[in-house]
Amino acid sequence: MDCDLVVEIDAALSLSDTQERCRVEQADVYQLAQIEIGTVTNDDGQVLLVNKACFNEKLSGLLKQLSFVEGSVATKPDWTKLFECDMYVESHVTHVSVFGQ
Amino acid sequence: MGTRISSHRRAVSHAAVVTLLVSICLLFASTVRAQKKPPILTDKTISAFNIGEIERLQTAAAERSKPEEAMLARNKLIAITVEQIDTAFNEYRTKSRKQTDRLNFLFDFLEIGASSAISIVKGTLRAKSMIGEGLSLFQGTRSAFNKDFRFLEKQILFDKMVAKRSAKLAAIYNKFNQDVVEYPWEQARSELRDYFFAGTIDEALSSLSRDTGAEAVTAEEALIRAKEEAGIVGKVTKLEFDADAAFTKIINPITTANENAEKSLNKANEDIAAAEKTIKDEKAKPAAEQVPATITAAEQAKATAETAKTAATQAKTKQLDKMKAIYNQVADNPTLAPMLTTISTGKGIQPRQRQKIEDSLKNASENNGSFDDYQRILGNLRRVVVALVNKDPRPNEEFQKILVANQ
Numbered sequence: 001m002d003c004d005l006v007v008e009i010d011a012a013l014s015l016s017d018t019q020e021r022c023r024v025e026q027a028d029v030y031q032l033a034q035i036e037i038g039t040v041t042n043d044d045g046q047v048l049l050v051n052k053a054c055f056n057e058k059l060s061g062l063l064k065q066l067s068f069v070e071g072s073v074a075t076k077p078d079w080t081k082l083f084e085c086d087m088y089v090e091s092h093v094t095h096v097s098v099f100g101q
Numbered sequence: 102m103g104t105r106i107s108s109h110r111r112a113v114s115h116a117a118v119v120t121l122l123v124s125i126c127l128l129f130a131s132t133v134r135a136q137k138k139p140p141i142l143t144d145k146t147i148s149a150f151n152i153g154e155i156e157r158l159q160t161a162a163a164e165r166s167k168p169e170e171a172m173l174a175r176n177k178l179i180a181i182t183v184e185q186i187d188t189a190f191n192e193y194r195t196k197s198r199k200q201t202d203r204l205n206f207l208f209d210f211l212e213i214g215a216s217s218a219i220s221i222v223k224g225t226l227r228a229k230s231m232i233g234e235g236l237s238l239f240q241g242t243r244s245a246f247n248k249d250f251r252f253l254e255k256q257i258l259f260d261k262m263v264a265k266r267s268a269k270l271a272a273i274y275n276k277f278n279q280d281v282v283e284y285p286w287e288q289a290r291s292e293l294r295d296y297f298f299a300g301t302i303d304e305a306l307s308s309l310s311r312d313t314g315a316e317a318v319t320a321e322e323a324l325i326r327a328k329e330e331a332g333i334v335g336k337v338t339k340l341e342f343d344a345d346a347a348f349t350k351i352i353n354p355i356t357t358a359n360e361n362a363e364k365s366l367n368k369a370n371e372d373i374a375a376a377e378k379t380i381k382d383e384k385a386k387p388a389a390e391q392v393p394a395t396i397t398a399a400e401q402a403k404a405t406a407e408t409a410k411t412a413a414t415q416a417k418t419k420q421l422d423k424m425k426a427i428y429n430q431v432a433d434n435p436t437l438a439p440m441l442t443t444i445s446t447g448k449g450i451q452p453r454q455r456q457k458i459e460d461s462l463k464n465a466s467e468n469n470g471s472f473d474d475y476q477r478i479l480g481n482l483r484r485v486v487v488a489l490v491n492k493d494p495r496p497n498e499e500f501q502k503i504l505v506a507n508q
Contacts, residue, residue, distance in 0.1 A: 003451060004450070004451050004453065004454035004457075005449050005450055005451060005454060006449045006451065007334060007449050008331075008332060008333045008334065008449070009333070009334055009335075010328060010333050010334065010335040010336075012335075013335065013336055017335075017336045017337070020336075020337045020342075021334060021335075021336065021337055024337050024341060024342070024345045024487065025334075025484065027345075027348075027480045027481070027483050027484045027487070028348070028349060028352060028353065028356065028480055028483075029476060029477060029480030029481065030480075040331045040332075040333060042327050042330055042331040043330070044327070046327050048327065048328060048331055048333060050333055057454060057457070057477070059356075059473050059476050059477065060356075060360050060363070061360075064349075
């Protein structure tokens with residue numbers, strides 16, 4: 001993932017909770033660019049499922065609000081489509097369209 | 102018609118006879134019998150049910166002037182009570198098992214008998230169909246019994262009772278060597294009551310539910326800890342949400358004003374360039390073709406654009422000063438200053454971004470930072486402070502104070 005910041009988000013979160021987590025992580029200086037499914041292995045060897053959220057720095061023209069929609073959705077009125085991806089929603093792989101505003 | 106009814110009756114009566122014969126054979130073939138109790142364990146002869154003996158022992162156990170005898174009497178009382186409780190428990194367990202076994206045998210017998218009768222009977226299809234319906238009835242009834250009376254779950258509960266009883270009894274036996282002052286009969290009786298309740302269905306259910314719940318909570322807590330230790334972020338908490346909203350409320354107007362000023366500045370520069378080109382193009386024409394009004398209008402447009410440029414530059418400087426003031430106060434704050442060094446090395450920051458943040462920190466510390474430098478530093482500091490707010494709210498409180506003072 002070619003990005004400025006990667007945040008590992010709990011795969012067990014709902015779609016709206018993951019959306020809210022990504023909005024907060026943007027911190028008005030990063031723009032969400034991609035989400036990939038992945039795993040993290042802790043020191044005890046336990047494998048944990050995560051969504052790897054990739055952000056790029058954007059100091060102006062940032063789309064601060066995010067909207068995650070399940071499925072492949074081409075457009076959403078007044079929103080700019082950022083990308084589509086497969087991500088974990090409540091620990092299940094789901095196809096999601098991500099919009100910014 | 103009459104012949105057909107008589108054929109049905111004959112088939113059903115044949116089936117009944119066959120079923121009866123099979124049942125008689127099975128009943129007589131059954132050889133499983135309960136063991137006889139040894140004479141010493143017969144209820145009538147043992148002291149466990151001798152009220153007079155119990156009263157004598159209770160008096161002796163209360164006699165503190167003879168500690169050895171009192172201890173012996175107390176221990177005898179404990180042993181008697183344990184025997185009574187064990188007798189009650191074993192009878193209950195035996196009765197429960199017998200009931201289950203009888204019902205299971207009855208259902209087995211009826212199902213086998215009915216299914217065999219279908220093959221043996223010589224009647225018409227109707228007769229066989231009736232026996233088949235009967236078989237379905239037996240099977241359905243067994244299924245309902247198993248479901249409603251939870252026969253299978255009972256064994257789990259008995260196992261739980263046995264485990265709980267053993268633990269309680271071991272705790273009581275461990276106090277056998279203590280004297281009656283330290284461990285009086287009254288306390289032993291109270292613990293024996295717990296031992297009795299450990300052998301009841303209610304207590305087993307309650308204990309099973311408690312244990313399972315506790316195990317689930319422990320596993321859940323371990324998973325949450327594992328996720329935290331691995332640096333995995335979860336749902337946004339209220340504290341995080343509030344901290345984030347407070348930053349946005351103060352920083353957003355500054356960044357928006359800077360963006361607008363930047364746009365105005367770009368527009369002014371474009372207008373100045375366009376006016377200068379117009380003037381240049383007009384003056385490049387032969388004197389006879391030049392239009393003085395065009396040059397005058399372009400000069401006026403240029404002057405207006407330069408005024409706008411000055412205003413935009415001042416607006417940008419104002420916003421830059423606000424960001425610089427916030428940064429300087431952060432850098433002087435004993436709680437926040439040490440955190441500045443961590444914003445470039447935090448989890449997830451990629452190498453190229455790390456370099457950018459470190460360059461911005463260097464520029465800012467030399468009082469030479471651009472608006473972007475301060476925005477980058479404060480934005481990344483905000484991420485760190487918000488991420489920390491659940492465990493340590495102090496950095497957030499300090500940061501908010503500085504932001505409000507510069508609002």
